[in-house]
Amino acid sequence: xxxxxxxxxxxxxxxxxxxxxKDILGAPVEYIWHEERSVQGFDCLLxxxxxxxxxxxxxxALARYSPVVSAVVDFAHQGGLVLGIANxxxxxxxxxxxxxxxYTNTDTRFRxxxxxxxxxxxxxxxxxxxxxxxxxxxxxxxxxxxxxxxAATLQKLEANGQIVFRYADQNGQTTEEANPNGSVSNIxxxxxxxxxxxxMMPHPERAGEAVLGSTDGLTIFKSIIKYWxxxx
Amino acid sequence: xxxxxxxxxxKPSILDPQGQAAxxxxxxxxxxxxxxxxxxxxxEVTFSxxxxxxxxxxxxxxxxxxxxxTVIEDYTFTLVEVAS
Numbered sequence: 001x002x003x004x005x006x007x008x009x010x011x012x013x014x015x016x017x018x019x020x021x022k023d024i025l026g027a028p029v030e031y032i033w034h035e036e037r038s039v040q041g042f043d044c045l046l047x048x049x050x051x052x053x054x055x056x057x058x059x060x061a062l063a064r065y066s067p068v069v070s071a072v073v074d075f076a077h078q079g080g081l082v083l084g085i086a087n088x089x090x091x092x093x094x095x096x097x098x099x100x101x102x103y104t105n106t107d108t109r110f111r112x113x114x115x116x117x118x119x120x121x122x123x124x125x126x127x128x129x130x131x132x133x134x135x136x137x138x139x140x141x142x143x144x145x146x147x148x149x150x151a152a153t154l155q156k157l158e159a160n161g162q163i164v165f166r167y168a169d170q171n172g173q174t175t176e177e178a179n180p181n182g183s184v185s186n187i188x189x190x191x192x193x194x195x196x197x198x199x200m201m202p203h204p205e206r207a208g209e210a211v212l213g214s215t216d217g218l219t220i221f222k223s224i225i226k227y228w229x230x231x232x
Numbered sequence: 233x234x235x236x237x238x239x240x241x242x243k244p245s246i247l248d249p250q251g252q253a254a255x256x257x258x259x260x261x262x263x264x265x266x267x268x269x270x271x272x273x274x275x276e277v278t279f280s281x282x283x284x285x286x287x288x289x290x291x292x293x294x295x296x297x298x299x300x301x302t303v304i305e306d307y308t309f310t311l312v313e314v315a316s
Contacts, residue, residue, distance in 0.1 A: 058301055065298070094301075101303040103242075104249045148246065148304055182247070 001228045003029040004042035006072065006088070008063045013049030013085055017205040021046075024208045025221055034066040044081040044224055045072055047088025049141065049203060059102065059144045060090030069095055081125055081224060082197045086142055089189075089199030098190055098199045099157065100149035106182030110143040114213065115180055115202055117188050118168035121161045124195045125227035129219050135172055136165075136216040138202040140180055145201040147183035147190075154185060165189035165200055233280055233316040234287040238295065238309040241272035246304045275299060278314065287311055 003021045007014045014031065021029040032039060034052075039045060052063035063069060069091065076082045076097050084092040092098045105111060117136040119127055130136075149157065157163050165188040169178040174186040181201070189200030204217030242248045250271040258266045277294060281287035291309050300307045 057299070061298060061301070093303075101301055103246075103301075103304060106247065106249050108249045108253050146249075150303075182249070 001027060001043040001225055002041060003027055003044050003046060004032045004039060005029060005046045005048060006034065006068055007031050007048075008034045008050070008052035008066065010052045010054055011048050011050035011087070013087070013203060013205060016203070017046045017048045017085070020205045020208040020217070020221065024218065025225070027225065032068060034063070034068045036068045037071055039068070039071045039075050039080075042075075042080075043228055044083065045075060046205075047072070047082070047084040047091050048205075049086030049088060052087055052091060055087070055144075058090075058094070059087055060092075060094040063087075063091045064094035073097060076192070076197050079194065079196050081228070083126065083220075083224070084197075084199040085203055085205060086140075086145070086201055089201055090144070092197060092199045097197050098192055099153055099162070100147055100184075100190065102144055102201070103146050103148060105143055105146050105180070108143070110141075111145070111180045112139070112141040113180075114139045115188070116168050116170060116178065117165040117202060118172050118174065120163045120166055121191075123161065124164060124191050124198065126191070126198045126220050126223055127164060128227055129223040133172055135168060135170070136207075136219070137214040138204055138207045138217050139214075140202045142181070142201055145181040145183070147181075147187045147201070149184055157190060160193055162190050162193065162195075163187055164191050164198060165202070233278060233314045235312045235314045236275075236277045236279070236287070236291045236294075236309050237312065238275040238277065238291065238299065238307055239272060240275065240300050240305050240307045241270055242304055243306050272305075280316070284311060284313075
């Protein structure tokens with residue numbers, strides 16, 4: 001299975017994602033420049049963190065209209081696996097592949113630290129190796145990660161099982177203190193209705209080696225590979 | 233040519249962290265009379281359109297497709313005819 005890492009001007013998590021897939025997982029991976037119009041030959045696309053196009057106007061707003069994102073949208077509509085991390089998550093909401101939006105953290109600060117995520121849904125290609133309510137230690141690094149959806153959409157997400165990760169404390173409780181950015185209902189990651197597109201603010205690609213403090217992010221990538229192999 | 237003067241503000245129902253931070257600082261500075269601060273954006277777009285109705289429709293298109301995140305933001309605009 002071949003991974004593609006989308007690179008926008010201003011991406012910074014692209015090297016981390018590439019490194020994890022190539023050096024830790026040992027899977028084939030290539031960078032895909034934002035001017036590319038085709039993503040043919042790839043099985044899973046990673047939209048990395050960073051500040052695409054300087055995050056001018058809004059995070060992800062300009063990247064959404066880059067040529068490669070049109071190809072990503074088509075790929076997703078055909079069932080292709082897409083994982084958007086942090087700024088990549090913002091691009092996916094701007095592109096309409098995921099519901100809601102992300103804006104300024106309630107404390108207006110850039111938050112850069114480990115968070116505890118509670119796995120809410122294991123019936124996705126990204127979480128099938130995980131247990132429901134399992135806790136993962138995965139870092140965040142953002143100042144615009146405050147996830148918002150209106151009440152009606154939140155109900156729909158709950159009913160459809162589209163909430164994949166929530167910020168929790170060490171006991172698995174989704175407390176206000178465990179919520180680093182003010183996200184509605186402690187939401188850290190959501191998927192689309194068909195569950196082939198996942199967006200998350202925390203950085204699993206930065207939690208793949210013990211030397212970095214956690215290997216919990218690896219389980220997400222291993223789930224993707226297991227899912228893909230099961231389909232072949 | 234037309235110039236659209238566009239104001240973008242978070243919807244009233246959306247918490248405004250930047251506005252709250254500015255509000256708290258004004259209070260700390262002694263401005264007890266300040267009730268609320270909301271922080272938004274102001275944009276000017278100059279463009280051509282055959283008439284005012286077409287210009288208004290164009291501004292709405294530009295706003296909803298790119299300039300405004302309608303999930304959390306509202307916008308208002310005024311149109312000024314300018315020499316081309």
